[in-house]
Amino acid sequence: MSSTTEYRPKTSTGRIADFVDTRVGASQIVKEFGRKIFPDHWSFMFGEVALYTFVILLISGTFLTFFFDPSMAHTTYNGSYNPLKGVQMSVAMASTMDISFDVRGGLFMRQVHHWSALLFVAAVSVHMLRVFFTGAFRRPRELNWVVGGTLLVLAMAAGFTGYSLPDDLLSGNGLRIIDGVIKAIPVVGTFISAFLFGGEFPGTAIVGRLYMLHIMLVPAMILLMIGIHLFMVVVHKHTQYRGPGRTNDNVVGFPVGPVYAAKAGGFFFIVFGIVAAISGFFTINPIWNYGPYDPSPVSAGTQPDWYIGWVDGALRLMPGVLGNFSFEWIIPFPWGDNNLILNVLLPMVPAAILIGAMFAWPWIERWITKDNREHHLLDRPRNAPFRTGVGVAGVIWYCVMWCAASSDLIATHFHVSLNDVTYWLRALFFLGPILGFIVARRIALSLQRKDREIVLHGREAGVIEMSPEGGFSEQHVALDEYKLYKLVSFESHEVLPPEADRVGHVTRSEKARGAISKFFFEDRVAPVTPAELEAAHGHHAPAIEASSENASIER
Amino acid sequence: MDTFQDPGLPPHRPRLADVDPRAAKRAERQVTLLFVLSVLGTLLFFVAYFVVGHAESIGEIRLQNTLLGIGTAFAMLGIGVGIVHWAKTLMPDHEITEMRHEVRTEEDRQVAETMLGDIIEETGIKRRPLIRNSLIAAVALAPIPAIFMFRDLDRTGASAGQIVDRLRHTMWDKGIKLVRDPSGTPIKASDVQIGSAFHVIPDGLNEMEDPLNEKAKAVVLLMRLDPEKMHISPERQTWHHDGIVAYSKICTHVGCPVALYEQQTHHLLCPCHQSTFDLTQECKVIFGPAGHALPQLPITVDSEGYLVAQSDFHEPVGPSYWERG
Numbered sequence: 001m002s003s004t005t006e007y008r009p010k011t012s013t014g015r016i017a018d019f020v021d022t023r024v025g026a027s028q029i030v031k032e033f034g035r036k037i038f039p040d041h042w043s044f045m046f047g048e049v050a051l052y053t054f055v056i057l058l059i060s061g062t063f064l065t066f067f068f069d070p071s072m073a074h075t076t077y078n079g080s081y082n083p084l085k086g087v088q089m090s091v092a093m094a095s096t097m098d099i100s101f102d103v104r105g106g107l108f109m110r111q112v113h114h115w116s117a118l119l120f121v122a123a124v125s126v127h128m129l130r131v132f133f134t135g136a137f138r139r140p141r142e143l144n145w146v147v148g149g150t151l152l153v154l155a156m157a158a159g160f161t162g163y164s165l166p167d168d169l170l171s172g173n174g175l176r177i178i179d180g181v182i183k184a185i186p187v188v189g190t191f192i193s194a195f196l197f198g199g200e201f202p203g204t205a206i207v208g209r210l211y212m213l214h215i216m217l218v219p220a221m222i223l224l225m226i227g228i229h230l231f232m233v234v235v236h237k238h239t240q241y242r243g244p245g246r247t248n249d250n251v252v253g254f255p256v257g258p259v260y261a262a263k264a265g266g267f268f269f270i271v272f273g274i275v276a277a278i279s280g281f282f283t284i285n286p287i288w289n290y291g292p293y294d295p296s297p298v299s300a301g302t303q304p305d306w307y308i309g310w311v312d313g314a315l316r317l318m319p320g321v322l323g324n325f326s327f328e329w330i331i332p333f334p335w336g337d338n339n340l341i342l343n344v345l346l347p348m349v350p351a352a353i354l355i356g357a358m359f360a361w362p363w364i365e366r367w368i369t370k371d372n373r374e375h376h377l378l379d380r381p382r383n384a385p386f387r388t389g390v391g392v393a394g395v396i397w398y399c400v401m402w403c404a405a406s407s408d409l410i411a412t413h414f415h416v417s418l419n420d421v422t423y424w425l426r427a428l429f430f431l432g433p434i435l436g437f438i439v440a441r442r443i444a445l446s447l448q449r450k451d452r453e454i455v456l457h458g459r460e461a462g463v464i465e466m467s468p469e470g471g472f473s474e475q476h477v478a479l480d481e482y483k484l485y486k487l488v489s490f491e492s493h494e495v496l497p498p499e500a501d502r503v504g505h506v507t508r509s510e511k512a513r514g515a516i517s518k519f520f521f522e523d524r525v526a527p528v529t530p531a532e533l534e535a536a537h538g539h540h541a542p543a544i545e546a547s548s549e550n551a552s553i554e555r
Numbered sequence: 556m557d558t559f560q561d562p563g564l565p566p567h568r569p570r571l572a573d574v575d576p577r578a579a580k581r582a583e584r585q586v587t588l589l590f591v592l593s594v595l596g597t598l599l600f601f602v603a604y605f606v607v608g609h610a611e612s613i614g615e616i617r618l619q620n621t622l623l624g625i626g627t628a629f630a631m632l633g634i635g636v637g638i639v640h641w642a643k644t645l646m647p648d649h650e651i652t653e654m655r656h657e658v659r660t661e662e663d664r665q666v667a668e669t670m671l672g673d674i675i676e677e678t679g680i681k682r683r684p685l686i687r688n689s690l691i692a693a694v695a696l697a698p699i700p701a702i703f704m705f706r707d708l709d710r711t712g713a714s715a716g717q718i719v720d721r722l723r724h725t726m727w728d729k730g731i732k733l734v735r736d737p738s739g740t741p742i743k744a745s746d747v748q749i750g751s752a753f754h755v756i757p758d759g760l761n762e763m764e765d766p767l768n769e770k771a772k773a774v775v776l777l778m779r780l781d782p783e784k785m786h787i788s789p790e791r792q793t794w795h796h797d798g799i800v801a802y803s804k805i806c807t808h809v810g811c812p813v814a815l816y817e818q819q820t821h822h823l824l825c826p827c828h829q830s831t832f833d834l835t836q837e838c839k840v841i842f843g844p845a846g847h848a849l850p851q852l853p854i855t856v857d858s859e860g861y862l863v864a865q866s867d868f869h870e871p872v873g874p875s876y877w878e879r880g
Contacts, residue, residue, distance in 0.1 A: 037653040080610070100616075104604055107616060108623040140658050173811055176771075177827060180809025180874035190876045194718045195708035200768045201810070205710060237655055245564030245652065252564065252652050262642035269635030273628045280624010295771035296736050296754060296804065298812045300826045316828045320808060320846040328846025328875055337880040343846040344809060344874075376655060408829060418829060419842055481562040488559050529557045 038260045039240035039253035043130045048264060050123035050151075052271040053116040054222065057158075060113040061215065067103055069095040070165065070211035072204040081288050089167070089292030092207045096166040096287055111279035117162060118284070119275060121155045121307040128152060132361070132391050134378040136239045138371075142362040144232040149359050151225045154218060156307050161214035163305055166285075167207050172293025174304060175206060177312070184344035202293065241378045242489050244482045248376050301409055306402075313404030314347035317426055350401065354394060361390075368516050369493050382451075383490040385444035386520035392440035393433035400428045441523075448525035451487045455479065455528045456536040488527045495521045564650060572644045582644035586637045593633025600626030719878045723871045725757075725772040727852060732758035733777060733801065733862040741861045742777065747799050752816040753777040755801065757864070772872055774804040774812065775852050777862070778834060780821055785835050794853035799862065801852040802838050805873040806830055808845040823849070846875060 009018045021027050071091035077084050079094070080101040089097075099106035128148055131137055137145035164171045179201045182193045198205030237251050246252050254260045290299065304312050320327055320343040327343035357364075365387065366372055381388045403410065404425045411418035458476035465473055479487070498514030500506050571578040603622030610616040680687050709718065732741045736754040739761065747753065755775040763769045782798040794800070802823070806813050811827035821834040822841070830843030838849035850872050853865035871879055 035651075037651055081613075101610070104609060104619070105623055108620050108627075111620065111624075173827065176810045180806075183874050183876040184809075186877050188877075190719055190722065190878060191715070193876075194713070195705060199709055199711040199713070200721060200765075201771050202767055203710075203765075205708075235658065237653075244562045245650075247561065248655075250652050250654050252650050254648070255651055259642050259646045259648070262638050262646060266635045266638030266642065269631045270639070271635075273631030273633075273635055276624050276627035276631055278624075280621045280628065293767075294737075295767060296756070296774045296812055296814075298814045298826050300815065302826060312828075315809065315844060318844045320830065320844045321840045326840075326846050330880070338877050339875050339879045340877075341846060341875045343844050347844075374658075408826065422829065422842075482565045485559055485562055489561070527558075530559055531557065 034257045035255040036234075037237075037251050037253045037255055039238050039246075039251060040260075040263075041241060043134070044238070045267070046123050046127035046130055048267055049271055050120060050127055051226065052268045053120040053123055053275065054226065055268070056116040056272055056275055057113060057120060058219070060109050060116065061162075061219075063109050064099060064106075064113060065215055067095060067099045067106060068092070068165070068211075070208045072167065072202075072207050077292075084288060084291065087292065090207070092165060092167040093287070093292045096168070100288065108279060111284055112275055113162075114284045115279050115282075116275045117159050118306060121152075121159055124148075124152050124155050125307075128358075129391070129395070132358075133381040133384075133388060134239070134241075135375060135384055135387060136378055137362045138365070138375040139362075140236055140374055141232070141239075144229060144236070145362055146359055147225055147229045147232070149355070151222065151229065153355065154222050154225060158214065158218045158222060159305055159307055161210045161218060163285075163308075164210050165207060165214060166287050167293050168287035169290040169293050169297065169299065170285075170287075170302060172202065172295075173298055173302060174308075175202065176295070177315070181315075181344055181348070184341035186338075186340060186345075202295070237376070239376050239378050241380070242486065244485045246377065248374065251376070301412070303406065303409070309405035310398050310401040311348075311351050313401040313407075313425075314350050315344070316407055317401065317404045317422065317429055318343050318347045319426075350397065354398060357394070368513060368520065370496055371493070379490065382444040382447040383492065385441045385448070385523070385525075386493070388444045389437040389441035393437040396432040396436035397429070400425055400432045404429075445523060445525055452525065452528055455484060455487050456533060490527055492524055492526050493521050494524065564652070567649055570644065570648065579645060582640070586641045586645075589633050589637030589640060591633070593630050593637065596626050596629025596631075596633055598626075600630065602626070722873075722876065722879075725867055725872060726760065726763065726769050727757055727773060727775075727864045727867045729864065729866050730857070731864045732857075733775065733854065733864065734758045734760075736774065743860050744796055744799060744856045744862055745860060747777065747779045747862075749779050749781060749798065750818050751779060752818070754804070754814075771810075772805065775801045776804045776813065776816065776823065777801045777854075778816060780834065784821070786837070788837065791837065791851065791853075793855075794851055794865070796854055796856055796862065799854065800834070801854045801862075801864075802832075802834075802849045803852065803868060803872040806845060807840075807847050807849060807873065807875060808843070810874045813849065 007018065009015045017026070069091050073091050074088055075091050075094050077087050077089050077094050077097060079085075079097050081097060084097065096110075099110055101107070131145065131148065160174075164175050179193055179197065182196065183189045185192060193201065196206065196209070197203040198209075238253075240246050240251060240253065254263075291297075303309070318327070327341075327346070329340040329342055330337050331340055379387075381391075404422070407421045407425060408418055410416070411421050458478040461475040461477045463475040465475060467473065478484075496514065496517045498506050498510045501510070572582050573579075600623060603619050603626055607615060607619040607622065610619050675681065711717075713721065733753075733755045734741050734757070736756040739756070739758070741758065742753060742755070753776070755777045756770060757773050757775075760766055760769055760773065777799065779797075779799045782795070785795075785798070785800075787795070804812050804814070806825040806827065808825065808828055808830045811825050813823050813825045813830070813832065815824040815826055816822075816834075817824060823832040823834060823838065824830070825843070825845070828844050830845035831841050832838040832845070832849050833841045837851060840846070840848060850868045850870050852868055854862055855865050857863045
């Protein structure tokens, strides 16, 4: 293409920019993104933390690959760390020791890598919780929620494959547990274990294989998913909290250039700085204390990295034998006996349920509420009591399993019986989520009532008045219109009774949906209407203040 | 109307630096100071790297690691906090409103639908089912070799039967001495006092081709307790020697070493998932997630009084699996 009036840049920077522009069309990119608007809120920061810790992982991980040797060949350690001098270990372990003690800054890089891995999974998890509790997964963002969930699973996979690489005693026992769980898989478990370990456990293949997964396959998939994730964020534009001037059709915030880019870019350095400070002060994974892997010893109080804890805890909670009944069920088939190892398989079910329910939740919620509209405005968690209750139930279920992974440390630390800790956690495994749902929903409903109270009667001014009769009362100040709008501009789902289909038949699933809808939305606090506010102002007298219970209207 | 009117964006409130040039100047100096702090942090990194140098002791390593951490933290936080402070105090803080667009417009959808229809029509795949069906067959079959390619992931070349069978055997056999882990010294029956426990490996383990693989199956715990306290089933009456018993150390749950012996209660505890086995009841599971008892190794003494195995274990050791039976 040629144009009649060719643009001629004057400065050398301009010439470089023009060169790039005429080759790749950078002008269009700047036009699209230069002033793109991003809403600002502290809770949108967790996703950024996740992204930045991943960048730190790539940087520190690349450094480590230059020195790490993923071989399980035997060698005798002869590095700087005296207590292990002359000890037999794998080359992988020895090279990790060398990174720690004989490469300047190598220990620091290992610490940075491990700490940012822990922080990465944590940031992804908290980001998912933010998205869940604010309803950001609703149409049109369901697929991005699924991509996010996939990223969480990939993050755990990246963490575990990396954790196992140094071939130290702690990670070797972790692999031993993985081997045991794999062997429990019906029909194919024995073979998957043999294929994974290249023969019998521990073999000499596993570290090299995990290394490939850890530095190539899993990070490549994470990068791909991050690419899709951010692309969809651009397509959908970011969600925003409800408030004055913010509607479902607009996005209010700061432009990328310069404010948002500066804040987000600066935040990368802040995250890096915090990770560096933690790595400088707090030791993580001191493999020189654990020693090389050996199938015979084990240290008491072993803990996996935090994000594997919930699965390990589920393994601990399951009773293997009840009275004379063993959950290791031997099935007499005509060709011989086979074992269904339910004491190992059943603990994997909660993990499958939790992750499955997480992926499916956008569709579950849509089915119950029949709400298929586009949502770009976020809910405050209190304004969706049913969802908040379900989320808290899930979090509590996760945390009970997570605590169970430290049952021995809880017992020794608080001087209680290990068996009792396990019995309590077994009870909480079933009761915790139910209690969590009820309590969280009640709290959410109460906070909504408090909001109504504030809207109808204003905020407490902190000024006490004495009436001529000698009674005391506190002055209340009406909210300004912006604060008021923030408290009244939410949607509140109502019960949707089962509906008949076109031939007048109410299907069983529709009946179930109606029952769930009733269960979730029967107790409901509606936003204040202008008429209610008018009425409240009408007889706004100190005497009413004392008994303001009638402020909240429930159905 | 039963809902409130949106009052629109609240009026912009200028910051101090927007109205007071001295405040703006102050913010500028603060940002510069933070960037200077970053430079000092980078310098500290070099001090830690070159002045501490190659650490000679664990104390020096710790010092170097801490200094590198502080240096990097200042280098990064100086830049980060500086930029954010700059953005928050000196860059414009007017909120801007942008409209959202439909993810998909109806017009685009119609164009795409027509286009896809034309593309499918041009391939003729609907009119020529022979091509379609044979293609499906070919594409369905083609990836199957990729699955079989993974068969040799097991580097031992074992057949399917051998893969299952080798889990049944350990290197224990008739007459193999019980020796201490890791020193390899044999154990005389008279060395084993009541209440004591030994971590045991088979003699000759370290000469094996894959000592770790063998060790992962063959490690044994040796303990002695009063034979009166033990409930021994008839077929196991000859498996112990004067109350000295040997049990597999590999947990039957998922394979951790059952390393903790509670001498007073005669319980064995696995530190990984707290499976608890009662030594007085042939290591039956009394708590925790394990599904069956620890296998017992039948032992006796040889002519010199050393403890030796009578045979291999009579059942597979370690975590259970589908074919265990």
